[in-house]
Amino acid sequence: MSHAATIHDKRPSTLRGASLPKWSPWAIAVGSIVVGIGISLAAGLDSKIQWGLIAAILFVLGTYGIAARVEGRRQAKDRVATSFVWVAFVIAVVPLVSLIWTTIARGVKVLDVYFLTHSMGVVADTEPGGGIYHAIIGSLEQVGLATLIGAPIGVMTAIYLVEYGRGRLAKAVTFFVDVMTGIPSIVAGLFILSLMLMFEMQPFGFAGSLALAILMMPVVVRSTEEMLKLVPNELREASLALGVPKWRTILKVVLPTSIGGITTGIMLSVARIAGETAPVLLLVFGNPFINSNPFEGAQASLPLYIYQQFSNSAGSGAAYDRAWAASLTLIAFVMILNLVARGIARWKAPKTGR
Amino acid sequence: MAKRIDVSGLTAYYGSHKAIEDISMTVEPRSVTAFIGPSGCGKSTFLRTLNRMHEVTPGGRVEGKVLLDDEDLYGAGIDPVSVRREVGMVFQRPNPFPTMSIFDNVAAGLRLNGNYKKSELSDVVEKSLKGANLWNEVKDRLNKPGSGLSGGQQQRLCIARAIAVEPKVLLMDEPCSALDPISTLAIEDLIGELKERFTIVIVTHNMQQAARVSDRTAFFNLAAVGQPGRLIEIDDTERIFSNPSVQATEDYISGRFG
Ligand SMILES: Nc1ncnc2c1ncn2[C@@H]1O[C@H](COP(=O)(O)OP(=O)(O)OP(=O)(O)O)[C@@H](O)[C@H]1O
Ligand SMILES: [Mg+2]
Numbered sequence: 018m019s020h021a022a023t024i025h026d027k028r029p030s031t032l033r034g035a036s037l038p039k040w041s042p043w044a045i046a047v048g049s050i051v052v053g054i055g056i057s058l059a060a061g062l063d064s065k066i067q068w069g070l071i072a073a074i075l076f077v078l079g080t081y082g083i084a085a086r087v088e089g090r091r092q093a094k095d096r097v098a099t100s101f102v103w104v105a106f107v108i109a110v111v112p113l114v115s116l117i118w119t120t121i122a123r124g125v126k127v128l129d130v131y132f133l134t135h136s137m138g139v140v141a142d143t144e145p146g147g148g149i150y151h152a153i154i155g156s157l158e159q160v161g162l163a164t165l166i167g168a169p170i171g172v173m174t175a176i177y178l179v180e181y182g183r184g185r186l187a188k189a190v191t192f193f194v195d196v197m198t199g200i201p202s203i204v205a206g207l208f209i210l211s212l213m214l215m216f217e218m219q220p221f222g223f224a225g226s227l228a229l230a231i232l233m234m235p236v237v238v239r240s241t242e243e244m245l246k247l248v249p250n251e252l253r254e255a256s257l258a259l260g261v262p263k264w265r266t267i268l269k270v271v272l273p274t275s276i277g278g279i280t281t282g283i284m285l286s287v288a289r290i291a292g293e294t295a296p297v298l299l300l301v302f303g304n305p306f307i308n309s310n311p312f313e314g315a316q317a318s319l320p321l322y323i324y325q326q327f328s329n330s331a332g333s334g335a336a337y338d339r340a341w342a343a344s345l346t347l348i349a350f351v352m353i354l355n356l357v358a359r360g361i362a363r364w365k366a367p368k369t370g371r
Numbered sequence: 372m373a374k375r376i377d378v379s380g381l382t383a384y385y386g387s388h389k390a391i392e393d394i395s396m397t398v399e400p401r402s403v404t405a406f407i408g409p410s411g412c413g414k415s416t417f418l419r420t421l422n423r424m425h426e427v428t429p430g431g432r433v434e435g436k437v438l439l440d441d442e443d444l445y446g447a448g449i450d451p452v453s454v455r456r457e458v459g460m461v462f463q464r465p466n467p468f469p470t471m472s473i474f475d476n477v478a479a480g481l482r483l484n485g486n487y488k489k490s491e492l493s494d495v496v497e498k499s500l501k502g503a504n505l506w507n508e509v510k511d512r513l514n515k516p517g518s519g520l521s522g523g524q525q526q527r528l529c530i531a532r533a534i535a536v537e538p539k540v541l542l543m544d545e546p547c548s549a550l551d552p553i554s555t556l557a558i559e560d561l562i563g564e565l566k567e568r569f570t571i572v573i574v575t576h577n578m579q580q581a582a583r584v585s586d587r588t589a590f591f592n593l594a595a596v597g598q599p600g601r602l603i604e605i606d607d608t609e610r611i612f613s614n615p616s617v618q619a620t621e622d623y624i625s626g627r628f629g
Binding site (some may be wrong): 183249251252253254255256257258259260261262265266269270273274 | 424427429452457459460466470483532533536
């Protein structure tokens with residue numbers, strides 16, 4: 018009797034095992050970075066990327082070794098998987114953070130109210146001064162018009178595919194949307210350019226909008242399709258069973274339920290085309306003066322401005338500074354769009370709770 | 372107000388799959404008819420053929436006749452949208468519109484159909500919510516989202532939404548299967564009141580419920596897996612539960628199978 022009891026007591030609990038303290042991943046990370054730097058210095062490597070990679074490998078191996086010794090193999094595998102995720106995350110975030118950091122650090126030099134409210138005008142590219150007002154106007158008009166064309170067509174195509182599409186036609190449309198997703202932006206630009214040459218037209222803003230709309234449409238179609246598919250069929254049936262015609266059901270039940278997601282998709286596609294340079298270069302050409310009429314004459318646009326400042330700078334610091342400031346403006350614009358999209362998605366999401 | 376349904380020789384398909392075959396029955400106005408039968412025998416399918424919701428399913432196809440007071444729902448030139456205004460439906464899972472408030476949910480049928488007077492709307496909503504025994508629980512929060520109600524309240528909201536458009540017939544597909552006994556009782560009482568005004572058809576897996584609420588009961592069955600479902604018999608509920616004329620019905624009701 019007592020014998021059995023002692024054996025029982027000595028047996029370790031099957032539910033509780035040794036475990037590493039909460040701070041151990043951080044300790045291992047710090048340790049592997051220190052060791053990684055040590056190894057790199059000793060081996061005489063001077064690329065920071067190599068340092069980082071050595072530290073990352075040490076981190077994963079170290080996590081496995083320590084966890085396997087203390088906690089057992091299963092927990093060690095779990096920790097290795099977790100550390101892989103962290104390493105991947107850091108690898109993804111480091112370039113992003115450094116890009117934003119560089120842009121901000123270099124961009125704020127000349128970014129001020131004057132810069133935002135004046136055009137380049139007669140300022141030579143190699144000299145300081147001037148601004149991006151003309152490029153902002155051009156970008157807003159071209160992207161705005163592209164959205165006015167691309168978003169409705171894209172949303173309606175998606176509605177067709179999800180709500181009505183059956184058989185061959187729907188398959189063909191899906192196929193072409195897939196193909197369009199893969200169109201390089203320069204090809205979309207060349208397509209519009211060939212039309213312009215046929216009609217002997219000079220570069221103007223709206224031509225750029227058309228190319229941008231082509232690039233935007235497939236993205237809108239895809240994202241809207243996904244959102245519409247998320248709307249439960251029960252809601253459509255509930256509405257149809259009330260004797261509501263199908264088109265009204267789509268308009269009043271399906272679209273309101275998914276409007277948040279659809280708007281987010283549109284905003285993201287706008288963000289995508291806002292940074293397109295190639296078609297704008299071909300079709301809108303660029304213009305140092307303010308031209309607020311998108312239907313006549315060459316216009317500027319932010320990505321185009323950045324490109325031209327870099328390529329025409331002839332090594333002048335002033336042009337580089339302007340290019341960075343314009344990049345910062347463009348990134349800020351895209352970020353604001355993203356925030357607005359999130360806001361709309363949250364605001365329009367179907368409400369729960371009392 | 373309430374209308375009679377007369378079904379003859381009705382067969383329904385999902386694509387090439389024949390789900391129900393050769394069903395004929397009559398449903399009297401201002402009565403409650405219950406459909407019982409094993410899972411997969413086609414009760415929901417048959418119910419959905421009665422307001423032309425079956426064809427909403429891709430591949431859904433119907434042969435045969437459904438007369439609503441002598442008018443064939445599947446006749447030439449019949450608009451399924453107007454059929455559904457006459458024959459309303461309540462689904463198994465409560466499905467209020469998530470973007471709409473309680474008020475808007477009840478008003479949805481009228482609003483979406485576009486034929487209403489603004490001044491009448493709140494009267495109709497109040498009347499329908501009272502008709503669905505929900506008014507007292509929600510009258511203080513008509514502008515809150517319908518999805519914030521409990522499951523049983525949501526189901527009664529859906530009933531209110533269905534009766535707000537004044538249909539002639541109300542189809543209910545297992546309306547209580549997701550509900551607790553108290554909400555179930557509330558809805559059963561409601562069915563008793565609603566039958567004064569509507570013709571009601573209800574699908575249920577609950578024998579006691581069928582016995583409690585219905586005047587007539589129809590038993591569906593399928594000969595074997597993969598075979599289409601058939602109507603075995605339809606009779607007064609008392610007879611079906613005491614002395615059915617077909618052995619299979621008695622076996623099913625008393626829980627003997629195979
Ligand atoms: N959308 C559909 N597509 C294809 N076949 C379907 C579909 N819905 C139902 N069926 C088939 O039709 C037959 C009848 O189904 P139905 O849903 O009408 O049964 P039921 O009697 O309502 O069952 P339950 O009591 O489980 O609700 C089944 O064989 C089912 O597999
Ligand atoms: Mg069913």
